[in-house]
Amino acid sequence: MSMNREAAATAAPLRKPGKWSLLWSEMKKNKVSYLFLAPFLILFTLFTIVPVFTSVGLSFTYYNILEAPRFIGLSNYRLLFVDDDIFLKAIGITLKFAFITGPVGYVMAFLLAWLISQIPQKYRFFYTLCYYTPSITSATAMSVVWLYLFAGDRKGLLNYFATQLGIIDEPYLFLQNINSIVPVIIIVSLWMSMGVGFLAFLAGLQNVPKDLYEAGEIDGIKYRWQQLLYITVPSVKPQLLFGAVLQVVTSLTVFDVSVQLVGLPSPLYAGHTILTHLFDYAFIKFEMGYAAAIAVVLFIMMIGLNRLIFNWLGKD
Amino acid sequence: MTGAVKGRKVDWGGIFLYLFLTLFGLLMLAPLVYMVSTAFKPTSELFLFPPRFFVQNPTFVNFRDLLLITGTTSVPFSRFIFNSILISSCIVGFGILVSAMAAYPLAKHNMPFRSAIFNMVVLAIMFSPLVVQIPQYLLISKIGLINTYWAMILPYIAAPIGMFLMTQFLRQIPDALLEAARIDGASEWRVFWTVVMPMLKPAIATFALFSFISAWNDPYPAMVYTTDQDMKSLPLAIQTISGGYGIVARVGTLAAASLLMIIPTIVVFIVTQRMVLQTMAHSGLKE
Numbered sequence: 001m002s003m004n005r006e007a008a009a010t011a012a013p014l015r016k017p018g019k020w021s022l023l024w025s026e027m028k029k030n031k032v033s034y035l036f037l038a039p040f041l042i043l044f045t046l047f048t049i050v051p052v053f054t055s056v057g058l059s060f061t062y063y064n065i066l067e068a069p070r071f072i073g074l075s076n077y078r079l080l081f082v083d084d085d086i087f088l089k090a091i092g093i094t095l096k097f098a099f100i101t102g103p104v105g106y107v108m109a110f111l112l113a114w115l116i117s118q119i120p121q122k123y124r125f126f127y128t129l130c131y132y133t134p135s136i137t138s139a140t141a142m143s144v145v146w147l148y149l150f151a152g153d154r155k156g157l158l159n160y161f162a163t164q165l166g167i168i169d170e171p172y173l174f175l176q177n178i179n180s181i182v183p184v185i186i187i188v189s190l191w192m193s194m195g196v197g198f199l200a201f202l203a204g205l206q207n208v209p210k211d212l213y214e215a216g217e218i219d220g221i222k223y224r225w226q227q228l229l230y231i232t233v234p235s236v237k238p239q240l241l242f243g244a245v246l247q248v249v250t251s252l253t254v255f256d257v258s259v260q261l262v263g264l265p266s267p268l269y270a271g272h273t274i275l276t277h278l279f280d281y282a283f284i285k286f287e288m289g290y291a292a293a294i295a296v297v298l299f300i301m302m303i304g305l306n307r308l309i310f311n312w313l314g315k316d
Numbered sequence: 317m318t319g320a321v322k323g324r325k326v327d328w329g330g331i332f333l334y335l336f337l338t339l340f341g342l343l344m345l346a347p348l349v350y351m352v353s354t355a356f357k358p359t360s361e362l363f364l365f366p367p368r369f370f371v372q373n374p375t376f377v378n379f380r381d382l383l384l385i386t387g388t389t390s391v392p393f394s395r396f397i398f399n400s401i402l403i404s405s406c407i408v409g410f411g412i413l414v415s416a417m418a419a420y421p422l423a424k425h426n427m428p429f430r431s432a433i434f435n436m437v438v439l440a441i442m443f444s445p446l447v448v449q450i451p452q453y454l455l456i457s458k459i460g461l462i463n464t465y466w467a468m469i470l471p472y473i474a475a476p477i478g479m480f481l482m483t484q485f486l487r488q489i490p491d492a493l494l495e496a497a498r499i500d501g502a503s504e505w506r507v508f509w510t511v512v513m514p515m516l517k518p519a520i521a522t523f524a525l526f527s528f529i530s531a532w533n534d535p536y537p538a539m540v541y542t543t544d545q546d547m548k549s550l551p552l553a554i555q556t557i558s559g560g561y562g563i564v565a566r567v568g569t570l571a572a573a574s575l576l577m578i579i580p581t582i583v584v585f586i587v588t589q590r591m592v593l594q595t596m597a598h599s600g601l602k603e
Contacts (some may be wrong), residue, residue, distance in 0.1 A: 023428055030427035032504045037433065040418035043474035048440055051451035058450065065454075115337055125589065129582075130341030133348065136581040138533030140551040141574035144354070144567060145347045148367075160367055191344065196477070196526065196596075203596035224329075238600020245442055245601065246477075253444045256535070260555075275446060282450050283540055295447045306442040 052299070058292035065286050076293035086269055087294070090277045093182060094252060097273065100186055102251035105193035106244065112194065113201035114228060128202060135195035139188075139256035146188055146261055150174040178270035181262050185271055188257050195250070197243030204239035208232060241313045248305050252298065255279065274298050348578070354571035355379070362567050378572035391546045393553065393573070399465075399538075400550035404531040406469045411527045412520055415479040419519075420512050423486035424494060434483065438601070440476035446536075453540055467541035468549070472531060478523040484598040485519035486512070518591035525588045529581050550577055 027034070059076055063069035080087050116127050149157045152173035159171040174180045208231070216231050233240070255275040258264075262271040264280060274294060282291035354362070356374035382393055421427065422434055452471050461467040493515070497507045513520075535551035542548060548556075554573050557566060585592075 027428050033421035033425040033427045036417045036421045039414045040474050047452055047471040051448035054451035127337050127341055130344050134344055136529045137578050138551055140554050141577045144570045144574050145351050155367055157367055200596045200599045203593045207597045238602055241601040242599045249444050253446055288450055292450050299443050299447045302443040
C-alpha cells in the first residue's frame with residue numbers, strides 16, 4: 001500500500017489524474033515483481049533508509065536514551081565544529097589517513113591486478129591469494145601480530161631489527177608515540193586494502209577483449225605502459241569507478257585497526273578518527289543526539305566525495 | 317597478453333615481473349606466516365630473546381589451552397565458535413535468498429520504480445552502514461531484540477553490495493531461457509527457482525564470500541547488541557582473551573584463536589574464487 005502512496009506523491013506534479021490510475025494498474029499488473037522485492041525492500045527500508053532520516057532528525061536533539069529526545073536545533077553541530085577540539089582533530093586525522101590510504105591503496109590494487117593479468121592464467125591464482133588474503137583477515141585477529149611487530153620494548157620485532165642494524169639505540173614506542181600512531185595505522189590498513197576493489201579490477205582486466213590489443217599494435221603502440229594507458233584503463237573504467245566508491249567508503253571508516261592497535265581513546269587522541277569519536281559518544285557516553293550529528297557529518301562526507309569521483313571518472 | 321611485447325631472447329621484463337610479484341607477495345604473507353608460526357610455539361619459545369620468526373618445536377598446546385581454559389568468563393570457547401557460525405550462516409543464507417529474489421525483478425522485469433529502487437541501492441553502496449548504527453541500535457532495542465541472535469542477523473541481511481552484484485550479473489544473462497520456461501506455463505516463482513537460481517550460481521558464490529567475511533569478522537554486532545557473555549561472537553571473544561588493546565598477554569593462545577578465525581575465510585575464498593572473478597567482471601558502475 002505504501003507503494004501506492006509513494007507512486008501518487010512522485011507522479012502528482014507530472015501526470016494528470018488519469019495517468020495515476022494507469023500507473024496503479026501498471027503496478028497491479030506487476031504485483032509479482034513487487035512481491036519478489038518485498039523482503040529485501042522491507043529490511044532495507046527498516047535498517048537503512050529509515051535510519052538515515054532518523055539520524056538526521058536525532059542530530060537536532062539532545063537524547064540520552066533514558067529521557068525522550070529534546071529538540072535543541074543546531075546546537076550539536078555548533079558544539080561539534082566550534083567547541084569540540086577532539087572532533088576537529090579526528091576530522092584532521094581521518095582526512096590525513098584517507099588522503100594517503102585512499103589513493104595509495106587504490107593505485108596499488110590496480111597496478112598489482114594489472115601485473116597479475118600479465119602472467120599466464122595458471123599462475124594467477126597463487127598471486128591473487130597472496131594479495132587478497134590480508135584483506136579478508138579481521139583486524140582483531142591480526143592484532144596479535146601487529147602488537148608484537150610494533151611492540152615498544154626490545155622484544156618487538158621491528159625494534160629488534162632496527163637495533164641490530166644500528167638504526168636506533170633504544171626501542172621506539174611505535175604504538176604510544178603520537179608521531180608514529182597514524183603511520184602505523186596507515187601501514188596496517190594498506191596491508192589490508194586489496195579487497196573487493198582488487199577483485200573487481202582483476203576480473204575487469206581479464207575480460208578486456210584481446211583484439212583491442214591487436215588493434216593497438218597495428219596503430220603503433222610499442223610499450224606496455226602505452227597499452228596500459230590507452231587501451232587497458234579505458235576498457236575497465238566501470239570497474240575503476242566501482243573500486244573508487246568502495247575505496248572512499250573504507251578509507252573514511254577507519255575504526256577497527258585504530259581501536260585494536262592504539263585503543264579507545266588512543267594516547268593524546270593521536271589515533272582518534274571520526275568513527276571512533278562516534279562510537280565513543282554513541283555507545284560509551286550514550287549521547288545519541290550528538291553521536292547522530294557526527295554520523296550525519298560522516299555520511300555527507302562520503303556521499304559528497306563519491307559524487308565528486310563520479311563526476312571525475314564517470315564522464316566518458 | 318604477454319605476447320604483446322616480445323621478440324627478445326631473454327625476457328628481462330618477464331623475469332623482473334615474476335621476481336617483483338613473488339617478493340612482494342611473500343612480504344604480504346609474512347604477517348600471516350608469523351601468526352601461524354606463533355600459534356604452534358610452545359611457551360618456552362614465545363618470549364625468547366632475540367625474537368624468532370619461525371617455530372622450532374611446533375606443538376598443539378595452544379589450541380588445547382584455547383578449548384580448555386575459558387579465561388575470565390565461565391563460557392567455554394566453543395560457545396563463541398558456535399555463535400559465530402550460527403550468526404554468519406544465517407546472514408549468508410537469508411541474505412542470498414532475499415537478495416536473489418530482489419535481483420530477479422530488478423534485472424528482468426519491467427515495472428514502475430525499477431530504476432528508482434536500483435539507484436537507491438547504488439546510493440547505499442556509497443556510504444558505510446556504520447553511519448546508521450545509532451538508529452539501528454535504537455530500533456533493535458525498542459522491539460526488544462537485545463541479547464537475541466536476531467539482533468545480530470536482521471540488520472545485516474539486506475546488503476546493498478551483494479544485491480548490486482547479483483542484479484548486474486543477472487542482467488547479462490539472455491532472456492531466452494526465461495521465456496522458454498514461461499511458455500511452458502511455469503509461474504514466476506517456478507521460473508525463479510528452476511531457471512534463475514541455477515544461473516545465478518557464480519553471483520551467489522560471490523555474495524556468500526563477501527557477506528561471510530564481513531559477518532564473520534565484524535565485532536560490532538555482538539559488542540553493541542549483547543550484554544550476556546554467552547551471546548558474544550568470536551572476534552569479541554578474541555579481544556577478551558588478549559585482555560584489551562595493546563596488551564600482549566597469552567600470545568600463544570591468542571595466535572591460535574586468531575588462526576582458527578582466519579582459516580574459514582581463506583577456505584571460503586579458495587572454494588569460490590573462480591566464480592567470484594566471473595561475477596566481478598560485471599561489477600562496473602556507470603554514471
